[in-house]
Amino acid sequence: MRVAVVWNEPGRSDPAHYRAATTRLEAALQESGHETLLCEGDKGLLAALERFIPPDAQGRPSGMVFNRAYGSRGEWRVSQVPTMLEMAGIPYTGPGPLGAALELDKVITKKLIRDDGVPTPNFRVMRYGTESAGELRFPLVVKPRYGSSSLGLHFVQQPSQLRQAVEMIVTQYAEDALVEEYIEGREICIALLGNEELEVMPPMEHDFGDRKSRIFTWEDKHHTAVAEPQKICPAPIGRELATKLRDLSIATFRACRGRDYARVDFRIDRSGQPFVLETNFSPSFGDTHSYVRAASAGGYTFAKLVNRILDLAHTRHFGIGIPRPEHAPNRAGAANASS
Numbered sequence: 001m002r003v004a005v006v007w008n009e010p011g012r013s014d015p016a017h018y019r020a021a022t023t024r025l026e027a028a029l030q031e032s033g034h035e036t037l038l039c040e041g042d043k044g045l046l047a048a049l050e051r052f053i054p055p056d057a058q059g060r061p062s063g064m065v066f067n068r069a070y071g072s073r074g075e076w077r078v079s080q081v082p083t084m085l086e087m088a089g090i091p092y093t094g095p096g097p098l099g100a101a102l103e104l105d106k107v108i109t110k111k112l113i114r115d116d117g118v119p120t121p122n123f124r125v126m127r128y129g130t131e132s133a134g135e136l137r138f139p140l141v142v143k144p145r146y147g148s149s150s151l152g153l154h155f156v157q158q159p160s161q162l163r164q165a166v167e168m169i170v171t172q173y174a175e176d177a178l179v180e181e182y183i184e185g186r187e188i189c190i191a192l193l194g195n196e197e198l199e200v201m202p203p204m205e206h207d208f209g210d211r212k213s214r215i216f217t218w219e220d221k222h223h224t225a226v227a228e229p230q231k232i233c234p235a236p237i238g239r240e241l242a243t244k245l246r247d248l249s250i251a252t253f254r255a256c257r258g259r260d261y262a263r264v265d266f267r268i269d270r271s272g273q274p275f276v277l278e279t280n281f282s283p284s285f286g287d288t289h290s291y292v293r294a295a296s297a298g299g300y301t302f303a304k305l306v307n308r309i310l311d312l313a314h315t316r317h318f319g320i321g322i323p324r325p326e327h328a329p330n331r332a333g334a335a336n337a338s339s
Helices: 015-031 045-052 077-088 097-104 106-115 159-173 239-255 290-297 302-318
Strands: 002-007 035-040 063-067 123-126 140-144 154-156 177-181 185-194 198-200 204-207 230-232 260-269 274-280
Touching: 002 015, 002 045, 015 035, 015 302, 035 045, 045 077, 063 077, 063 302, 077 097, 097 106, 106 123, 106 177, 106 239, 106 274, 140 159, 154 159, 159 177, 185 239, 185 290, 185 302, 198 239, 204 290, 239 260, 239 274, 260 290, 260 302, 290 302
Parallel strands: 002 035, 002 063
Antiparallel strands: 123 177, 140 154, 140 177, 185 198, 185 204, 185 260, 204 230, 260 274
């Protein structure tokens, strides 16, 4: 089958890592005999896809998209490619336009899951830093409302620091600041795979050891921190907490319109109560990153994981899994669509 891998090359926080992970994804698809095309998720996307996966005589799509595009600009940038693909009738992996928007908007996500009874840290939205913190208890975590990769994250211990943190986010990122209570305790993420039935991977913990700062930062995620947290998978947790994390991660996935795969991030307070921080419907595919590590602990090689996600999307769209030829050739597709 023809599979277009759609991405956005410019503007990523770690372009070398992003390119390497995308190349690895494309190779995994080729290993299963798919013909691939790597193309940019920009305004020329539909023209490139029309050439690579034109509709058949009945107007049905002749291929699929593995969507790894994060958009280029705007509040709802992650929704741009799903919206274009919906308009063109091209099946793709991952969330639809609404689910992608919810993934990006941390505030709406928190409101939705709280309405469904899922605990999340108390929060407020601020634009100036002079707004009342109300009943929020310090210390606080302040971050961009639509941010990713922990960019712009601030740990605020005193009220006097709040205004400066909010002003920095509004000035640097041109968006509101999400101000939420810091949960002292463990940080665990849950990887999910599926649609109607969800497979829950072994829990993965970020172990901060004796580090004073116990927040997973941008530097941690890009391996430039002095004392990077260690990833432990499976995390050493009891059956009761494991059940809670499973149920809450599934509830979050459903509330936020997840599809095919996702990662849900938690903080566990000292009493053992889990709180959902956020959800990620396009988790990193780097070999050292949380989703891939959890899937590996669940028995998935990278190639098996990637092709399972594609098969889930195919089943969701067509009602059946991808047909497997007896002798699938290993075909490398065209070069980048811009060539």
